[in-house]
Amino acid sequence: xxxxxxNYIEGLFLSSAIIKNPDYxxxxxxxxxxxxxxxxxxxxxxxxxxxxxADEKLIEELGFLAxxxxxxxxxxxxxxxxLLAPDKDPFDLYKPMKQITTVKKEQEFLPAVRRGPSFVxxxxxTQMIIGASPESDRSIVKISxxxxxxxxxxxxxxxxxxxxxxxxxxxxxxxxxxxxxEHRLYQADWLLRFYKFTADEILSEDRPNFNLYLDPKxxxxxxxxxxxxxxxxxxxxxxxxxVPGIGPKSAQNIVKAxxxxxxxxxxxxxxxxxxxxxxxxxxxxxxxxxxxIKDPEWIITSLISSKQYEVLKxxxxxxxxxxxxxxxxxxxxxxxxxxxxxxxxxxxxxFPVMILTPETAVESLxxxxxxxxxxxxxxxxxxxxxxxxxxxxxxxxxxxxxxxLEGKERYLLDAIEIALQTKDLLENHLGHPSILALRKSIRxxxxxxxxxxxxxxxxxxxxxxFSKINPKHYVMPYLCPHFAERYPQEKLMxxxxxxxxxxxxxxxxxxxxxxxSCPEFAEARGIRKRVNHMEEKKMHGSMAVLAALLAxxxxxxxxxxxxxxxxxxxxxxxxxxxxVDCSNQILLLFGDRRAARGQSELxxxxxxxxxxxxxxxxxxxxxxxxxxxxxxxAVEKLFHPSHEVTNPLIVxxxxxxxxxxxxxxxxxxxxxxxxxxxxxxxxFKFLHESRHSEILIIFTEDFCAVIGLVLxxxxxxxxxxxxxxxxxxxxxxxxxxxxxxxxxxxxxxxxSLIIGESVSKNDLVKIQNAFKRDEVKxxxxxxxxxxxxxxxxxxxxxxIADSYEGISYDVVNQIERVIRKALPDKKAYxxxxxxxxxxxxxxxxxxxxxx
Numbered sequence: 001x002x003x004x005x006x007n008y009i010e011g012l013f014l015s016s017a018i019i020k021n022p023d024y025x026x027x028x029x030x031x032x033x034x035x036x037x038x039x040x041x042x043x044x045x046x047x048x049x050x051x052x053x054a055d056e057k058l059i060e061e062l063g064f065l066a067x068x069x070x071x072x073x074x075x076x077x078x079x080x081x082x083l084l085a086p087d088k089d090p091f092d093l094y095k096p097m098k099q100i101t102t103v104k105k106e107q108e109f110l111p112a113v114r115r116g117p118s119f120v121x122x123x124x125x126t127q128m129i130i131g132a133s134p135e136s137d138r139s140i141v142k143i144s145x146x147x148x149x150x151x152x153x154x155x156x157x158x159x160x161x162x163x164x165x166x167x168x169x170x171x172x173x174x175x176x177x178x179x180x181x182e183h184r185l186y187q188a189d190w191l192l193r194f195y196k197f198t199a200d201e202i203l204s205e206d207r208p209n210f211n212l213y214l215d216p217k218x219x220x221x222x223x224x225x226x227x228x229x230x231x232x233x234x235x236x237x238x239x240x241x242x243v244p245g246i247g248p249k250s251a252q253n254i255v256k257a258x259x260x261x262x263x264x265x266x267x268x269x270x271x272x273x274x275x276x277x278x279x280x281x282x283x284x285x286x287x288x289x290x291x292x293i294k295d296p297e298w299i300i301t302s303l304i305s306s307k308q309y310e311v312l313k314x315x316x317x318x319x320x321x322x323x324x325x326x327x328x329x330x331x332x333x334x335x336x337x338x339x340x341x342x343x344x345x346x347x348x349x350x351f352p353v354m355i356l357t358p359e360t361a362v363e364s365l366x367x368x369x370x371x372x373x374x375x376x377x378x379x380x381x382x383x384x385x386x387x388x389x390x391x392x393x394x395x396x397x398x399x400x401x402x403x404x405l406e407g408k409e410r411y412l413l414d415a416i417e418i419a420l421q422t423k424d425l426l427e428n429h430l431g432h433p434s435i436l437a438l439r440k441s442i443r444x445x446x447x448x449x450x451x452x453x454x455x456x457x458x459x460x461x462x463x464x465x466f467s468k469i470n471p472k473h474y475v476m477p478y479l480c481p482h483f484a485e486r487y488p489q490e491k492l493m494x495x496x497x498x499x500x501x502x503x504x505x506x507x508x509x510x511x512x513x514x515x516x517s518c519p520e521f522a523e524a525r526g527i528r529k530r531v532n533h534m535e536e537k538k539m540h541g542s543m544a545v546l547a548a549l550l551a552x553x554x555x556x557x558x559x560x561x562x563x564x565x566x567x568x569x570x571x572x573x574x575x576x577x578x579x580v581d582c583s584n585q586i587l588l589l590f591g592d593r594r595a596a597r598g599q600s601e602l603x604x605x606x607x608x609x610x611x612x613x614x615x616x617x618x619x620x621x622x623x624x625x626x627x628x629x630x631x632x633x634a635v636e637k638l639f640h641p642s643h644e645v646t647n648p649l650i651v652x653x654x655x656x657x658x659x660x661x662x663x664x665x666x667x668x669x670x671x672x673x674x675x676x677x678x679x680x681x682x683x684f685k686f687l688h689e690s691r692h693s694e695i696l697i698i699f700t701e702d703f704c705a706v707i708g709l710v711l712x713x714x715x716x717x718x719x720x721x722x723x724x725x726x727x728x729x730x731x732x733x734x735x736x737x738x739x740x741x742x743x744x745x746x747x748x749x750x751x752s753l754i755i756g757e758s759v760s761k762n763d764l765v766k767i768q769n770a771f772k773r774d775e776v777k778x779x780x781x782x783x784x785x786x787x788x789x790x791x792x793x794x795x796x797x798x799x800i801a802d803s804y805e806g807i808s809y810d811v812v813n814q815i816e817r818v819i820r821k822a823l824p825d826k827k828a829y830x831x832x833x834x835x836x837x838x839x840x841x842x843x844x845x846x847x848x849x850x851x
Contacts, residue, residue: 001040005465005487006458011045011067022053026062033065041489045122050100052092059096060103060119068122068154071096073147076140080133084170097151100124104152123154130185131161131178132170137210138203141188145199148192158185184210191217194248195241218244218303221281225299228281229288232263244303245278253430260431277303338401338409339378339385342416385416387774393419396426396442402474403441411438445473453482458492465492468518476503480510485813493519507827509820553582555658555705562654576630578658578705587614592694605829608788609754615697616750624747627739634732637725651716659709666702673699688749689760692789696749704742708735756785759792766822767794775811777801778837793829794819799837 003009014032019025029048036042048066050059063069071093075081078090103119126147128140144156160182163175188210191197195217202216203209211219221228221244230239232254240251250272257263257271265284269275280299282288386394397419400412414434419426429435448471456479458465465487469479476496480503483492492505495518502519504511556578563575591614594607672695677686687696715731718724758764764784771779778799785793800811812832820828 001042004042004044005490007454007456007467007483007486009044010454011047013047013049014066015049016051018051022051023055023058026051026054026058030058030062030065033062037065041487043486043488047122047125050096050124052088052096054096056099059099063100063103063120064117066120068125069096069100069120070125070127071100072127073143074127074129075133076128076130076135076143077133080135084132097124097126097147097153101151124151125153125155125157127157127159129161130158130182131175136203136208137181137185137188138199138205138208140185141192141199141202144189145192156189158182158189180212181210184212184216188216196238197242214300214303215244217242218277222300229283230281231283231286232268233258233284243278243281245274245276245281247272256428256430259428338412339381341409342385342413343377343381345413383774389419390423390425393426396438399442399445400438402477403438403445404473405437405441408438408441410434445475446478448473449475449478452479456483456494461493463491465490466495467493468495468497470497472498474499474501476501476512479503480505480512481813481817484508484510484817495519507820508817509824510817555661556582558654558657562651565650576633587617590614605787605793606791608786608791611694611789612750612753615694616747616754624740624743627736627743630736630739631733632736634729634736637732638729652713655709655713655716659706659713662702662705662709666699666706669695669699669702691753691757691786697746700742700746704738708738711735711738753786759784759786759794763792763823763826767819770815770818770822771796771798773811773815775801776815780835780837787829790825791827791829792823793831795831795833797833797835800834 014029016025016029019028029051033046033048036046045068046066047068047070048062050062050069050071052071073081073093074085074088081088081090081093100120101124104123107119128143130140140158147153147156160177160179161171162177163171166172188197188202191202192199197217197220202220207223210216214222221242228243230243232240237251237255240246240254241248246254253271254263254268254273257267263284265275268278268282268284279288280303385397389397393415397412397415400408400415405411411434414432415426415438418429418432418435422429426435427439430439452469452471452475456467456469458467460466474496476494476499479494483494484505485508487505488508490505490507492503494503494505495501495516496503497518500515500517502513502516504513556575559575559578591611594610594614673683673686676690676692676695681689687699690696711731711734715728718727759767764782767784768779768782771782776798780797780799782794782796784795787793798815812834815832816830819830
């Protein structure tokens, strides 16, 4: 976990030999993954080995915890498996594969299943040992093709057999591992998955094994040379894919580019074609780059140079592949400044030759007109473009804005104009120089971001993970959401030294601070206040409780001394009142510690409501019990007066001292209330709507304490003036009744909190505003509940606009970030479900509630 938290690793592979039996082993794997996912908060990639022979329910549970599962077929054929691994049943190997395929199909086609947790979202894979058994290359490729078609595998891995022990059934120990054969199998596998080849095309019955000196694609092209050359100007995408030196990306580039201009040989290299290999198989402008060649053997000798031949002999060739990554981009204020220029250009139909910024402005021969930024107008244009443009085109323009490219603002203006005039993808307009320049810069930027997601290194500075980077491009809008999702419960700081930009991530909440120097952590406390905002809020109640506890201990001691000296019933009630208050604070502090325990397997949303439970005990038992005891003592004094109050001046002095101390405690409680009352509600309305139970109790007990002391002083003074102890007993009776009424008031409030109250109206409006965006057609339903003073659960059902259904996952993530940003003092558990809006939904829900 330490390597993961510091971003040294992205994921892990988990496997096991059979322990006791398959079911027991699978249960151990499930337990391990639950510890990683639920207790340790590991959100990285997990590839787990499925256990053949395990129960189907265990396999399914394992699949919901992992990203990818693999069931290794081990050997290419059943005969080889039976010969070399007789203890393994082929049925047990293929049964989990079939189950994984079935569950994934159900999740794909059944809406109710699709909305649930993802089952092995990265699919399944398998592995075969190559060289331990006598199968031909063709039979292995045929088996792989069948696995891809039947079980929708994402990948088949091939592992060259390395002899270790001497056995009559296996190759000799001195046999070299077939590494080149393994490499050729991976190349053929690539042709199956991405180039639309079939196994019978790659190898035939006459030629069942690979040409070790020529890759499978080039070998096929030479064997079928009658199909070549193909004209790059007219050939279909599938035909281009079969040309050596042309891959899927370069084939797409050719198809897009030739829509706008006739291709020349010099253009092909720019489009990503390996001319050295492709020249023998293509024609460009009715000419073949290598001339007209009719002898395939001559092509083979040209493709395989003497140097390459030596490399092939040493079996050192390796293949590499890259995985594309999708990124989510936040919206920033300086983007709206550019939108002001866009608005001006389109309204006045005047497009500038170049667009300058204060940073890029220089002496120029052009007439320059400075346009003042209008953030409100820029925001409006931003929303309008987001609504009118295709999501892919809008993302292209937004990506271009963050790329480092000289003159990019003018290129972006061209891109916006093209996007408004056509519904086609901007990626299909590479013939336009502005689109081509932007695309190259965007690809470079996304590539840099992809590298940084894997190579950013964090170090702990206190409780904050800190890293400093020097990117060429403005990649922070991409990096911060990535790490916010990866570390949802952590605090992080990433400093971009190139652009003087500081990213602060606090449990998924992202803040970007521009024009900031690198924080020296001795001076960074001001910055970290934003990171610790929630913790400061949580401390408010504890400070008030501690202040009240200290005050009540002092007052309780003084009141008991006064009662011993005077025998006053009011003083006795006040003594009981102070003891009750001390017990209150101790219970509240204990409840605060329990509530801070966090999540566990038993309490997966934490123990935030523990505060409400202990507050209820305080209200019902201590307040009510203390009030009842005080009333009994006062009634006893009222009907059976034993003696007059002695030393009344000492009693008055102690009561005045109590007022001063309790008044100070009440002042602290009121100050804490003002800091929490960000909406500036009236005092008693805030107390009624507040979810901070400890503040409500402390204020109530301090308020009652001050009123009780005033009543005790009045009773003591009347007793002194009249000599009748009845007034002292009556004041004690009133104090006891006040405590009991306070108990009833508090119990009523805490009953509602324990059952579960929704968020305040103001917070609900903030949450609902997060759903008011172009991507959301309808907010179907929303439910909220407080799990503690600062913990809330939000469940919503939304209908995604048709044009955004393909990126619904990104839309949900953006909404969650907006909600967390709108509720900075809350820890939010957010669950958003996508569904289609039913016009009769409200009526059906009302009918169900009436029933």
